[in-house]
Each structure stands twice: as C-alpha cells, then as structure tokens.
Amino acid sequence: MRFLFKTSYNQDIRLFKDRITMGWYLALGVVLLVLPLLLGEYYLSQASFVLIYAIVGLGLMLLSGFTGQISLGHAAFLAVGAYTEAVLSARGVPFVVSLPMAMAVSAAAGFVVGLPALRLKGIYLAIATLAFGFIVEVTLQQWESVTGGSMGLLLEPVTLLGVTLDSESGFYYLALGLTGLTLLILKNLLRSPTGRAFVAIRDSEISARSMGIGLARYKTLAFVISAAITGLAGALYAHKLQFISPEQFGVFVSIELLMIIVIGGMGSLHGAFLGALFMTMLPEFIAILREYLPSSLAYQPGLQPTIFGAILILFVLLEPAGLYGRWVKIRTWFQLFPLYRKGLMKREKSYVKSDRLS
C-alpha cells in the first residue's frame, strides 16, 4: 500500500491524486485515441454508443448520484436534445450552433422539471419525472409538423467546421472529445463549492440550508446542468442513429439510463462509464446467450427486459455500490494483501436519508 505525503493544499485540489494515477489515466487516454486502429467498424460504433451513454450517465449521475434527486424521465431530455438537433440541422444550422442550442433547449426543459422538484422528494419526484417523460413522448408523437410524428426524422452525418464526419472513426473522435469535455467540467464542478453544495443537499437538506445553501437554487441548477448534458448526448445520439422516432425515448429507455448509474455505482463519475460500458455490452451478451438457449425460450420477446430486470435486482441486493464499488473493493484487497478483512468496506449507516427535522 502506498502512502501519500501531502505537502501542499494543491494536492487535494488536483485532478489526479498523484503521478502514478495520472499515468494510468494518460495510458487510458492513449488507448482510447488509438482505438479506431484496433477495432473494426462494428465495435467502434459500439464504442461510440458507450461514450454517448456515458455522457447521459454523467448527467444523470450529477442529478441522482450527487444531488440525490431521482429522475425516471431522463429519456425525455435525451429526446429534447435529439429532436432539437434534428430539426435545426435539417434547416441547415451548423453543428457548432445547433449543439449548444440542443443543450439550451434541454436545459430549459430541465428548469421546468426542476420546479416541482423543489417540493417533491423521493418516490414522488420519481413519479413527477416519469410523467414528464410520458408528456414528452406523446408530444413527439402528436406534434407531427415538427417532429414527423411516429414516422420520425432523418439526419445527415455531422458536418463540423466544413468537414463531414461520415466515417465511424470521425464520429468516435467527436464523441470522445465531447465526453472528455463533459467529464472535465463535471470534475471541476465537484471540486468547487457548487459540487459540494449538491452533495450536501443529497446527504442532509436541513443542514445544507443551515450552512447557507439555497435549496431552490441548487436543486434547479442540478436539473438544468443534468438536462443540458443529457441534451448534448441526445444530439450525438440523433446523429449516430441518423434516424429518430418517439419509440426510442420511451419509459423503458429512462429506466435503462437509471440502470447505467445504479449498476455503474451511485455517486462516482467512474460509475457512469462502467455502467455505460456494461449496458452497451449486455445486449451483445444476450445475443450470444440466445444461441445456447432452446429456441422456445431464446426468441421470447420478454427475454431482454427480464434479464435487465434480474441484473438490476441482483445489483441492488448484492452490490449497491455498483461496479465501481466492486472495483474499489478488489483494488483494496490487493493493496492491503494479506490484511484485508471481511466487512472492511461496510458502512454503519445505509444509504437512506432521514426526513426528521433536527
């Protein structure tokens, strides 16, 4: 086990804990940069999806994992971003303008949804956001003059500053760049007063308020930032698929997005990436699994949702800290070897918030 001697306050503020950690992340960055050389078209396309889901995961993680506000309607923000991007790019608006616009419209939607969040908590907030998801889905179906109804909309590949990114690798680099940017901004937020205010609200609203944190302002802010990030992912998603329709943004998608952060690990940025990777790979595994199942079972339409549900339940029961929590445990086991003991990671208190007043 390594011990860190801290000699300056900057050491607690830096993005990377020490040089060794920075080295690992640099190595990961290099791997991600050369990935198009290593992977074929299909897997590179899957990698782009992982990045898009990771961006959504980051947005949702900020809201649910760090601010403690549950959202069951995040697919709606994805939809708002995707449709704004589709409508604007069809009218010839350049990507550098339409992308911020998509984020802005989504952020505005986030602001509107954030308003009831000031009064609602827990399960009631979940229901309110769920209702918002339905409203957006129905609006997309009915507002045919703009959204094309259930016929959907078609998109061209992204043209960035005169260069058309119609290859898999071009889009991958775009997604990678935007993911990196999102991650950096979130990381910065979380090491400054705003991020601490979010976490304070998650852990104890009453003492957050007593420490000078305005609940209305910060809860709304969390919704706005989360929606903007999700809108960004939506715009990318639309260009990736080049066809969007209301069915792609239904309630089941919202639950899948929630699964990304629950399976990845609530309250960690790593979790958003691990969850996104897991959720992209899972349908592949199910496809492989199908070949080994008897055909009567393999082609049941409910197979995928059933497996998704089972995995979610297993995670909540057996590893509430998610994949990242598991990784931390494994890493600690090796660092402390042979001194690791059972229950080392057990928290005395559960992840339940009290509603009592002082």
Place this chain on the structure above:
Amino acid sequence: MALLTVENLSMEFGGIRAADDVSFRVGEGEIYTIIGPNGAGKTTIFNMISLIYRSSSGRIWFDGNDLSARKPQDLTHLGLARTFQNIELFEHETVLQNLLVGRHCHSRTRLWQQMLFTPATRRAEIEHREAVEQVIDLLNLQHYRDSVVGNLPYGVQKLIELGRALCARPRILLLDEPSSGLNVEETDDLSFWIEDIRNLLGITVVMIEHDMRLVSQVSDRVLAVSNGRVLAEGTAREIQENPAVAEAYLGTREDVA
C-alpha cells in the same frame, strides 16, 4: 447593545404552544445557555431563530437585522451558524469535505469559473482550505481529515459538526445539546473548546445543554424554560437555586405526597 434579541416569540403546533412569549437578549461575546426539561421547547426556540420554523408571532433581531424577512440559507451569510441535536452531517463524504461545506457562505466564485476551474477558483479553494485547516487544528481533527464521516465515532461526529459551523466564521454560534452522547472526558474537552471559541475567536455562543456541570463551567447567563415559557434568567448558580426551576425539573412537595 445586544447581538441577538428575541422578542415575544411564540410557536403553535395545532393546539400545542411549544413556545409561549419567549424573550431574551444575548450580548456580544457572551456564552448564553438555555436549559429546561425534555419537551420544554428549547429546540423549537433554536429552530425559530435559525428560521427552520416560522414563529407564529414575535420577532428576532440579529445585529440590527430583522430575521423574519430572511430565509434559512441567508443566516450564515449574516454570521449565524448552528449545529443539530441529532447529528446532521454529510455522512458519505470525508471530514474535509464536510468542513469545506461550512465555507459555502464565503464562496465568491461564479459558476462558469468553477466549471473551468480558473486560477481564481483555485486561489479561493486554497483560501477555504486554509480556513478549514485552522478549524482542524483548533479541534484536533487532523487524524480524521480524510475519513468518511459516517464511519466515525459519535463524539467525533459531534465535534465535526461544531467544526463545520465554525468554518462559516460566524459571529454567533447556536449549539443544540453539544454534549449529548459524549463521555465525561469528551464533555470536559468540550467546555474548553466552547471557552476557546469565545475567547480566541470572539464568537458569541448560544447553546442548549443538559449537563449542569458544563453549563455552570462555561455559561455567563442561563435561561430556564419549561412548557414553552421562560421560568428564570440569571447566572448558573442563581438558576440552580431558583425554586421555580427546581419545581419544573423535580415537581413540588405536594406531587410527592
């Protein structure tokens, strides 16, 4: 000139008067203690001062500001911080992060500066960190700096809550039963800290407390309340000898007979 003035404060929950016409003044640099039997309305008074409850009637003045027009989140900005009877910490975070939240009212950087983590943000963060480190030194929390709060012993958690309130550099500190759940030794330490907070940092302290040894050690003046009403006010000795206070705690001779 009183720093905190409470005038005719009343609070009704349905038909129950949790506080009834409570008035008192706390001078700058005083250590002022509120005592009373369970359910006397002490915490209700605190919750009204910290604006978690809106008083049914009455006024609260802090340093010339009428608090009835303010919101709870404005109080630390004005210079009023509090702790809670049941610990209300951010339990999934480290001690350091908890204390840094105490600095929230002193954060001046804008959202975009924080998003880009500009040099101004970094400077501000280091300033916050220095202020927090002073509190860590004062309360001897060095050992726990990077531990997650939820796993720490109760006594330490109480201390961290005190520290978090101190990080806001308040002019007045409201402590709701700071010694509850502490052992004798920890309570002794606490009495020194409370005196240090007043003498070294110049912070006025208002506290609710049951431990009479602690109360008589540190308090300049004591307010006794029972059933939401003020019984008596005076030095710790005067209060202990006051027949009305004894009656509120122990009952009268007739009750026994």
